[in-house]
Amino acid sequence: MSDKAVDREIALECRDLHKHLGEGEMQVHVLRGVNLKLYRGEISAIVGPSGCGKSTLLYLLGLLDRQDSGSIHVMNELVPLDKDGEHTRIRGENIGFVFQFHFLLPEFSATENVMLPMRKLGRLSPKEMEFRAVGLLEEVGLGDKTHRLPSQLSGGEQQRVAIARSLANMPGVLLADEPTGNLDVKNSLMVFESLTRLAKEKGQAVLIVTHNPELANKCDRILRMRDGLFIDS
C-alpha cells in the first residue's frame, strides 16, 4: 500500500442520513439524505448558515444522537442504530470531540482532564496515562500548566486542554463543533493551529463545523451545507 493510499483511508462514512427535529407541526427535516466520507489525515470544514444542520450532522457522526435513517461506518465498522452500548464503545475508541465550550471537569487538573478518556478505555497503566497526558499538554503549549485547575487557565488554554483531551485515546476521527467560536482572534488561531497540526501528525480525520471563513479556508476541504444537504464538495 502506498503512502498516498494510506492517506486516503476512510475513517468515517455516512450514507443517506436523515434526521428530523421537533414534533408535530413544529417538526423540521434537518438532514435530507447526507452522504459524506472523511479520510485519515484530512481536515474538512463544514460551513453554512445557522440552522442548516451542521451541528446536527456532527452529533450524528459522533454517535451522540441517532439518525432517523441512513447508515454510519466508523473505521469500516457499521454502527448499529439502536445499541447505546455499542455507540459508547465505538465513540470511546475511535472518536474525539472538541466543542465550542471546553466542558472541562472543573474539579480535575488539566492533566487529570486529559487522562479521563484514557482511564475509561483502560489500555494504559496510570503512569503511561499521565506521561501521555503531560505529553499532549506540552504539544498544545501547556507543558508548564499541567497541574492547574480549569479555573486557573484562560479561555484559550482551556480549549487547548480540551483538544489534548480529544486526542487522548488516539481516535481515528476528530469532530470539532465551533472549536474557536468562543475565543478571540489570537487564541482562535492558536487553537486551530494546535488542532490541525496534531491531527495531521497523528493521521486523524478531522471535521470542523465553523462559521469562520478564514479558518475554513485553511482546511483541506470545505463542505458547504444548506437546508440539510451539501451543495458542493
Place this chain on the structure above:
Amino acid sequence: MSSNFRIAIRFLLAKKRSMLMSLAGIVFGVGFFISTQAQLSGYQDLFVETILGTDGAIRIEDRIQATSVFVEAGSSKGNSTNFFVSDKNNRRFVEGVEHPESVIEAIMELSNVEATSSVLKGSVQLQSALREDSGQVFGIVVDEHMAVSALEDQIVWGSITDFRQAQMGIILGVKMAARLDVAVGDSLIVRAVDQQRRLKISALYETGVSEIDKKRVFMHINTARSLLKKPHGVSFIQVSVFDRTRTLIDSDLIENMTNHFSTPWQEREKSLLELFKILRISSAITVSTIIIVSGLGMFSMLVMIVMEKTREIAILRSMGYTRGDISSIFLWQGAIVLVVGTIIGCCLGVLMTYGISKLPMPSAGLFTSEFFEVNWSYWHYIQAVVAATFIVMIASLIPARRAARLVPGDVIRGTAA
C-alpha cells in the same frame, strides 16, 4: 482507584456543605439508633435475667387429664370399629405434680435441660412481734433450687449457708421484712389452715420485682409439707436450661413427654415482653426518621449535582463513559457518604452506649438496677447499617438513574429538558 470512584469523590467534595449535612444526618441517625436499641434491649435483658433467676426458664405444673372421645364406627355388615379422638380444646388439669421424680427423670433426657427443682407452694399468714401479713410459701430443696434460680445472688442480708443448716429457717423478701418490721435472726409465726410454726429468719433476698419481694417466702420443703399438710407431690417443677431461646420447643416436648402442663418464660411473661418489643420497634422507627431526613438531604444534594453537572455528564458520555458508568458515579457518591457515615455513626453509637451505661438511674419494680442498663449486641449495629443503607441507596438510585438517562447530544446542543 476506578475512574468512576475518582469522579464521584471529586463531585462530592465540590459540594462539601451539603455532603457534610447528609453525613451528619447518617452519623447521628446511626448513633442514636444503636444507643436507643442498646438501652431498650438492655432493660429487656435485665428483665429476662430477673424472671429467669426467680421463676426459671420453664415451669411444669398440673397434670393434664385425658379427654379423648370414644367413637364407634359401624358398617352395613354389622361390624364396628372403635377409636379415640384427642380433644385438646377441652383439656382438664389435675393440680400439681403427683410424681415429681418420674417427671424429672423424663425431662433430664432433654439435652437443653440443665437442672430442676421441685417446689411446694401454698398460702400462709406471717406474724411478727408487731405486725401480720399474708405471703406465699415456696418449699424448696436448697441445693436443687440454687441450681435453677439466682436466689443465692439475691440474698442481701444473711446467707444461704445459714438457711441450709437451719431446718426451721425461712428466707423473706426485703419488702416483706420491712412490712413485718423484722430482720435476720428474728423469729416469726407462720400459719397455714390449721397449722402453725415458729421459724427463724435466716436471710433476706431482693429480686427487684416488687410483687415477689413482698409476697414470696422460702422454707425447706419438709417444713412446708408439714405446715401445708401436703405429704406427697409438689406444686410445680422449676427448670433451668442451657439455651433459653429453645425453651418454646422444649416446653412442647416436656408437655408431650410428661403429660403435664408446661410454661416457658416467653409465654409466662408474654405481655411484658410484647411491651418491650413494641417499645423497641417504636424507638427504631422514631430514630430512623433522622436517617430518612438525611436521606432526603442526600437525595436533594445528588439531584442538585445532576442538574449542575449535566454538561459534564454529557462530556463524559462523549468520551466513552457508559450509562452504567454515569449511574455508578452517583451511586458511589451515596455509597461514600453511607460508608463514612455508618462507620462514624457506629463509633458514636459505641461512645453513647458506653456513656449512657455510666449514668446513674436507680430503678426497682420490674427489676433492680442502679445505672442505665445497656446491651452490647452487634445486631444493633447491623440493624442501624441496614436501615441507613436502605434509605441512602434509595436516595441515590433516583438521581443516578436520572443522570444515566441524559442524552449527551441533547445536553451539548443545550436542548436538554
